[in-house]
Amino acid sequence: MSEILVFGKWSTAGIKIDDPGLQNYIVLEPKLMPKTGAKYAGKQFHKSKIFIVERLINKLMQPGHKGKKHFRSSGVCGGKSQTASDVVEKAFNIIEKKTGQNPIAVFVKALENAAPREEIVTIEYGGARYPKAVECAPQRRIDICLRQMVQSAYQKKFHSKKKSPETLADEIILAYKREMGSQAMSKKNELERQADASR
16 A cells, blocks of 8 residues: 655655654644544544644634634635645745755644643632643643744735745744744743743
């Protein structure tokens, strides 16, 4: 049986996940079509069984909330799976040209680098509210990281000559290199710094 390649171009064979906390939550088993059609919808932790590239495509269709409001819902962010899939494929082509490496491996490493390990919650004690540091669940770590990457890519695209694939590729490459130009890396460091201060 021949190997299934992502977008018919890239293999996931040999890609290792170094972070033991994320090994069960980053799925590297590719599909012929990166769109399962809500196969796991309604099941607890269903997201953890979906191919990681498909999760990126799903997040591109609706990047989530920022400040309790939907961030952007126009242009390529319109809920069209084929449009989002094209953006990801073009972004991976750009990553391959810029780094000379397998873009799936670069993306997985960027996720590991930018996934926050701690965050803060607010607890109320005696009528006063205090921040408390808590460990971030593995599935939530990936959710936060994907959301920050996608929102950053859209934010840099608006009022700019750059297109979505370019900004998404730049965000992934910056996170892969652990550079602070990546919003996902900046958010991770900010969350962990706040958690450290509230111990």
